[in-house]
Amino acid sequence: MNIRQIISDLQDYYWLAYQGFLGMFRRPFYWQDTVEQMDYAGAGSFFIMGLVSLFVGMALSLQLAAELAVLGLKMYIGKVVGITIIREVGPVTAALVFTGRVGAGMASELGSMMIGNQVDSLRVFGVDPIKKLVTPRLIASLLMLPALTILGDALALFGAWYIAVYVSNQSGYVFWSSVRGVLDFQNVFSGAVKPFMFGFLIATISCYAGFTTRGGATGLRTSTTNAVVSSIIMIIISDFVLTRILLYVLGYKT
C-alpha cells in the first residue's frame, strides 16, 4: 500500500465519520434502526461484558492482594482496585469486548450488504447509506458503550470484593469504604469520558471497514479482521492520549 492510498483511505474514513456524526442532527431520523442497534449492542452484549468484567476484577484483586501482602498493605486493595478499574481497566476492557462482539458484527454485516449489492440498492432508492446504516450504529455505540462500561465497572468491583473478602480475608466494609473514597469527580470523570471516544472509534472504524469490503468471503474476512485490529490499536493509542490529557486537565502531576 502506497502513501497516496493511505491518505485516500484516511480521507474516506474521516468523511464517513463526519457524515455519520452529522447524520445525528439531520433528517430523516431512523429511530427504529437506532433502537434495533442499541438492543444488539447494549442488551445483547450485557452477559459477555458482565462475565468478562467479573473475572477481570477477580484476577486484578488476586494479583494486587499477592503484591500488597508482601508490603503489608492488603487493606489498600479496595482503593487500588477501585482506581484501576474505574479509570483504566473498566473502560478499556469494555471497549475491547465491544470491539470483538459489536464492531466485528458491524463490519461483517455491512460488508455482506456491500457484497450483496444491498448498499447499492439503498443508493438507487435515494437513501443515504451513511445516514441509514452508519448513524444508527454510531448512536448505539455512543450510548451503549458508556452504559456497559458502568455495568462492567460495577461487576468488576463486585468480583474484586469477592476475592478480597473470601480469598484474601479482608474486611468487606473496609473494601467498599475504600472504593467509595476513590469515587470522586476526577476518577469518575476520567472513566466516563473514555467510553464515548472508544464508542465513536469502534463504530466509525467498523462501519468504514464494512463499507470498503470487496470480493467474496475472503474480502469479508479481511474487512472484519481490519475492523477489529484497527479498533483495538486505536483504543489503546487513544486511551494513552486521553489519559495524558485528562491527567493534565484534572491537575494531576505525573
Add this chain to the structure above:
Amino acid sequence: MIRFEKVTFGYNTRRILNELSLTIEDGEKMAILGGSGEGKTTILKLIVGLIRPDSGAILIDGEDITGKSEDELNDIRRKFSIVFQQGALFDSLSVKENVAFCLREYAHMTEAQIDEKVRELLRLVDVEPAISLMPDELSGGMHRRVAIARALAVAKPKMMLYDEATAGLDPVNSDNICRLIVELSKTGMGHIMVTHKVVDALKVAERFVFLEGGKPIFDGNADALLQSTHPHIMVFVDELRYRPAAGS
C-alpha cells in the same frame, strides 16, 4: 434516452470499458451480452450513477450525469429501477418490508395503503403467499420476483435494469422470470437486461449488444445475432444449437 460517449472505466489498472459509445432509446427492449468481466454490470451501475467513469460522458435525457452530486443523482435514479444480481433483498427485512421499503421512505402512505400496494405488487409477480417470509426462506426464483416487485415499488420507472436476472435459476424459473419481464414491458416501460444467457436474452429483447474487450462487437437484432460469424459470439449462440450426440 441514455447515451454513452467514449466512456472509459477501470478498476485499478484493469480497464473494463474502453471508450464505449452507445445510445439506448426510451422504451427500448435491450439485452447486453458478453462473458464474465466484460463490463455488462458496470454499464448498469454507470447509468444510475453508482460508479463514475474515468473519462467520457453519460447523458440521461440530454443531461450529463458524470459530475453530479449524490443528491442530484437521486432525481436521475427515479427514472430507472434496477434488479441486482441475486436480488439484493435486505436480509433483515421480511418480503413485505422489502417491498414496502421505498413506499415508507417516499410515498407518505398509511399502513393500510402500504399493505394494499405491497400485496398488489406481489400479486403482479405471483409471490403474494410469501409476503411474511424472510429472504432466506425464498427459493431463487421467488427471490428474483420479490426483487422485481420491490423495484416496481420505486415509482413509475421509465426503464427497468436487470442485472443477470436469471443467473443461477433452473430453466423453468428462468423462463418464468423472462415472461414476467416481457409482461412488464407491455406497459410501455423499456428494459435493459444484462446476461450471458443468449436463450434468455432472445426471450426478452429486441436489440442485442455484445461486449468484448470493453467495447461492443455486435449491435443488432435477433436474426443478425444468430447469424453472426464472430467467433466469440458464435460460442455463445452455439449453446442454443448444442445437442448431445446420439448414444452418448
